[in-house]
Amino acid sequence: MIFDKFDLNLLKVFSKVMETGSYVKTSEALGISPPAVSIAMKRLQKSLEKELFVRGGGQIQPTAAAKALYQNVRFELLSIETVISAFGQFDPHVSKAHFSLMGPEEYNAKLLSAFAGEQNNGLTYSLMQQASTDEEAIASLRTRMTDLVIDSVVLADSSIESELLFEDRIVLIAAKSNSTIDENLTFEQYQELPQSVLSLRRSGKLALEMFLEDKLEVRRNISHEASSIMANILIVSQTMLFCHVPLRLAIHYQEQLSLKIIEPPISLKPVPVIMQWHKSNSIDPSHIWLRNRIKQILLP
Known part of the structure; x- marks a missing residue:
C-alpha cells in the first residue's frame, strides 16, 4: 500500500x-x-x-x-x-463552550449555583447522573460524550487522566429526634440498629464496603437502599434509620434537616473525590479552565 x-x-x-x-x-x-x-x-x-x-x-x-x-x-x-x-483559543469571558459533567448528585446544587453566576452566557453546562458502572463512565469519556467525571474510584483505563480533589471522612448521621442512637454508639448497636445504605455497587459490592479499613465482618440491619447519598440523607432525616455520609455533607445539612453527627464505631477509609477526563483534553485550554473552575467550586 x-x-x-x-x-x-x-x-x-x-x-x-x-x-x-x-x-x-x-x-x-x-x-x-x-x-x-x-x-x-x-x-x-x-x-x-x-x-x-x-x-x-x-x-x-x-x-x-x-x-x-x-x-x-x-x-x-x-x-x-x-x-x-x-491550539484552540479560549477566553472564559467571551468564548462559547458547552461542558458535560458526570458525578454524584450531592455536588449538583453547589455546581449549578456557581454556574448560574457565570457572567459569560456563552458557557453552558450539563450535569449527568453518575454512572452505575466503571465501564459506563469510561465509555462516556472515551466517546467524549462527557468532558469530566467526578467519582470516588479511579477509572482503570490508559486513555484517562485523573486528579485527586480532596478526601473526606465518613461519619454517621441520624435525625435529632431519633433517640435510639447517640454519640456513644457501640459496635453491637451499629449492627443491630436499622440503617439505610447506597444501592450503588462497584464490582458487586455495596459502595460502603470499599471503605472498610479492616477486614472486619459486619452484619448490617439494612432496612432501606437509597439510589444516592442525597436520598439517603432525606430518608434518615424523616425516619429512625441512620446512614453513612462524608463529613462535609453531614455538616452542610446538619441544621437544615435537624441531623446529629455520630462517629462510627468501626474504622473507615476516607472517601476520595477524584476528577477524571480523557487524555486528549489534558492540554486543551478550555478543559484546563474547566478543571480549575471545578476545583474553585468544590475544594474545601
Missing part, C-alpha cells in the same frame, strides 16, 4: 467505532450519518485487505486484525488529538 494515498480520516472513524462498538454511536460522536461510517469502514477494510468487523448478536464485533490495528494506532491518534486541541 502507498501511504501517500491512504486516507488518515479513516483511522479517526475506525478508532471511534472501536471505542463505541457501534456505527450509530460513532456517527453521533463525529456528526456524520451511520451510512457514512459504514462506507468509511468498508474503504478501510479494502485499503488494508483485512476484515475488521463482523456481525454477531445484533452488534458489530471487531476481528483480531481490528484489535491489533487499534492497539497500534490509538495512542498516536490520541497524541495528534491532544496537540490539535492545544
